[in-house]
Amino acid sequence: xxxxxxxxxxxxxxxxxxxxxxxxxxxxxxxxxxxxxxxxxxxxxxxxxxxxxxxxxxxxxxxxxxxxxxxxxxxxxxxxxxxxxxxxxxxxxxxxxxxxxxxxxxxxxxxxxxxxxxxxxxxxxxxxxxxxxxxxxxxxxxxxxxxxxxxxxxxxxxxxxxxxxxxxxxxxxxxxxxxxxxxxxxxxxxxxxxxxxxxxxxxxxxxxxxxxxxxxxxxxxxxxxxxxxxxxxxxxxxxxxxxxxxxxxxxxxxxxxxxxxxxxxxxxxxxxxxxxxxxxxxxxxxxxxxxxxxxxxxxxxxxxxxxxxxxxxxxxxxxxxxxxxxxxxxxxxxxxxxxxxxxxxxxxxxxxxxxxxxxxxxxxxxxxxxxxxxxxxxxxxxxxxxxxxxxxxxxxxxxxxxxxxxxxxxxxxxxxxxxxxxxxxxxxxxxxxxxxxxxxxxxxxxxxxxxxxxxxxx
Amino acid sequence: xxxxxxxxxxxxxxxxxxxxxxxxxxxxxxxxxxxxxxxxxxxxxxxxxxxxxxxxxxxxxxxxxxxxxxxxxxxxxxxxxxxxxxxxxxxxxxxxxxxxxx
Numbered sequence: 001x002x003x004x005x006x007x008x009x010x011x012x013x014x015x016x017x018x019x020x021x022x023x024x025x026x027x028x029x030x031x032x033x034x035x036x037x038x039x040x041x042x043x044x045x046x047x048x049x050x051x052x053x054x055x056x057x058x059x060x061x062x063x064x065x066x067x068x069x070x071x072x073x074x075x076x077x078x079x080x081x082x083x084x085x086x087x088x089x090x091x092x093x094x095x096x097x098x099x100x101x102x103x104x105x106x107x108x109x110x111x112x113x114x115x116x117x118x119x120x121x122x123x124x125x126x127x128x129x130x131x132x133x134x135x136x137x138x139x140x141x142x143x144x145x146x147x148x149x150x151x152x153x154x155x156x157x158x159x160x161x162x163x164x165x166x167x168x169x170x171x172x173x174x175x176x177x178x179x180x181x182x183x184x185x186x187x188x189x190x191x192x193x194x195x196x197x198x199x200x201x202x203x204x205x206x207x208x209x210x211x212x213x214x215x216x217x218x219x220x221x222x223x224x225x226x227x228x229x230x231x232x233x234x235x236x237x238x239x240x241x242x243x244x245x246x247x248x249x250x251x252x253x254x255x256x257x258x259x260x261x262x263x264x265x266x267x268x269x270x271x272x273x274x275x276x277x278x279x280x281x282x283x284x285x286x287x288x289x290x291x292x293x294x295x296x297x298x299x300x301x302x303x304x305x306x307x308x309x310x311x312x313x314x315x316x317x318x319x320x321x322x323x324x325x326x327x328x329x330x331x332x333x334x335x336x337x338x339x340x341x342x343x344x345x346x347x348x349x350x351x352x353x354x355x356x357x358x359x360x361x362x363x364x365x366x367x368x369x370x371x372x373x374x375x376x377x378x379x380x381x382x383x384x385x386x387x388x389x390x391x392x393x394x395x396x397x398x399x400x401x402x403x404x405x406x407x408x409x410x411x412x413x414x415x416x417x418x419x420x421x422x423x424x425x426x427x428x429x430x431x432x433x434x435x436x437x438x439x440x441x442x443x444x445x446x447x448x449x450x451x452x453x454x455x456x457x458x
Numbered sequence: 459x460x461x462x463x464x465x466x467x468x469x470x471x472x473x474x475x476x477x478x479x480x481x482x483x484x485x486x487x488x489x490x491x492x493x494x495x496x497x498x499x500x501x502x503x504x505x506x507x508x509x510x511x512x513x514x515x516x517x518x519x520x521x522x523x524x525x526x527x528x529x530x531x532x533x534x535x536x537x538x539x540x541x542x543x544x545x546x547x548x549x550x551x552x553x554x555x556x557x558x559x560x
Contacts, residue, residue: 040476043545044538137477137532246524250482254474254530256521273523304540352540363549365541367509367534385540434539435476 001190004224005030006183006200007234009069010217011207013037013062013079014054021208021219021234026069028221032186033070035062036179036205037094038081040299040435041252048150048301048433050089059083059094064101070171071107078161078172078182085299086176087117087151094173099457108458109171112164115451116175118152118298122449123441131442135297138438145300145436152300152437157262158185159446167454175450176299178261179205183222192224198266199286200229202259203248210248211238232280242273245281262297262446264290293442296449300437305351307429308392310382310400312418318410319417320359320378326406326417327355333402338395346387351395356381380418389428396426462500463555465490471551476537479547480530481505481554491525497560505529508553 007030010017014037038046042053052059063079070077083090095113102108123146126132132141139145146152153176162185164172174182183201188194200222203210208218211233219234231240249268250256259266267287274282314320334353338346359375361368382399386392403418443449463469467486474480483500485491494500506513511531519528535542544550 040537041473041546044476135477139536242523243525246521247482247484247526250480250484250521250524250526250528252472252474252480254478254480254517256519256524256526256528271523354541356543363543364552365534365543367550367553369508369553383540432540435536438475438477 002225004187004190004192005221006187006204006224007033007219007221008183008204008207009033009035009066009219010062011036011205011209012039012054012217014052014059015217016058016062017207017218018216018235019065022065022069024234025219025221026073029073030075030221032076032078033066034078034182034204035066036081036182037079038084038086038090038176042084044301044433044435047085047087047153047299048303049431050087050151051084052090052093053084056097060097060101063094063097064105067098067101067107067171068105071109076165076170076172080174080177080179080182082173082175085151086153086174088115088175091115091173091175098171098173102458106458108456110168111455111457112167112169112172113453113455114156114160114164114172114174115453116153116156116177116449118154118449120146120149120152123152126441132439133295133442135438135440139436141437141439145302148302149300149436150302150433152298154441154449155262155297155299156450157181157296157446158188160450160452161185162189163447164452167452169454171457180259180261180266187224193226194288195266195286196224196229196283198261198288199268199271199283200224200231202266203231203245206248206251208233208235208238209251210240210245212241212244214238228282228284230276230280230282239279240281242275242281245283246271246273262291262295264288294446295440295442298437298439298441300435301433302436304432304434305385305387306389306392307383307385307432308389308396308426309384309429310396310420310426311422312380312382312403312420312425314378314380314418315376316417317376319408320373320375322408323357323360323373323378326408327357330403330406331355333406334399337398337402341398342391342394346391351384351386351391353395353399354383356383385432389430393426393428400425459558459560461555462494462557462559465494465559469551469554471547471549473533473537473547474530477533478530479533479550481528481551483527483554485525488525494527494559495520499557499559500527502529504557505531509534
């Protein structure tokens, strides 16, 4: 094979792409279609609560076009990180959508499901063997962290994808996967240079993010040959330039030159970017350095507690100029009152009370270099995190009343110092989660953490 | 003298995973990029001071082929943890705008 054409319809399934761009991509007869469907970027709630960051309807819209296109051409469709976080519940959710579309469109195909949620006993065994290593920075990791985790997923490499194709899969739906692994497996297996294959995969996984000015999420195509690859957008209005393609390696990466994957490191230090025409770029010189030890990155989320928040605002200029003192006094009042009222049920350390002050340092907190307040009004968010929802609500009710009438020296008599736009003043946020793992496992092989199922659809 | 915000085509911050915050400073013109790089106004020490992290925790890069400068630091608060105010890390770049460039 002297040329391999790959299309990525969009950077994340559910974010959309132009049908006209995808039709143009299919005209160019790609050898396979790949799409990333997840990320940690939306936050820990998807992994913790088992939800998706995009609506079911938008995932279905994108998936329908991809399935119809892939089946019409008879080429593989590879999807990684199903349902945002790629756990069991997420994989099942997207599998349901795949089967629904197949039924509606009269499609039949062999589907591989690759599971990525990790067995807790397996992880404990690896931990005891000293084969779980921290990345930097990483929180503490021990058996208690594993037990507390709502869900831990492993990020698969290329190998489970190519194994699924070897097993006859026409559509591969994978749980949590390295974004690049979705695209790198096939070209490497076909004998293309690994550095170029992984670099092309890195560009593909974000869809049209590597263009000069992206209007909306859209398709991108890479054409791999023996000593280079070409990258281009499909929408005639989008342009890939040497700078835009080079700059894409910066996005969401800590290091713009080196990207660590399960089986090695993509090294873009010596990559060269040259314009082919005013819309396409040729890339040469990327390298891939195999890792001495195969590693699988873990992602985990655990419960923090139940939250209620109360939004309020302050317009009184006397209050605004002493807001730090006011919030400190409120904090003290609330803590006293909570212990008086709820002291039989909880200890001081069982709940959190935080105040965000928008108009002062709500976005940057202690890192905010602007210390004086330049606003004529402030927005306050009072945040309570407690062991259950009822307690979070009860504490929020205490916060509201204490905040409302907390005196300031400038005024004598009872004041009403905060404007609350909602009634009830608090909003229930339910269970909230946090990321609890930033580690890698050293498995015996690339497959043992990612069991595969082959299913006939339609 | 000019402010970095007036010279760059884009200054942005973003999560690089839940535990790392990364900053990109990008330029349209090679000579403007070279001017900022040569000025010495940007480096790991400046990022360490602005974001209150030890300088050894700052990863700092000049990316000549992308006309870009990049720095990465451990996230001040892990993404989504209680106390995190910026889930995507997208609004943490503002202090870079005012850096004075010769």
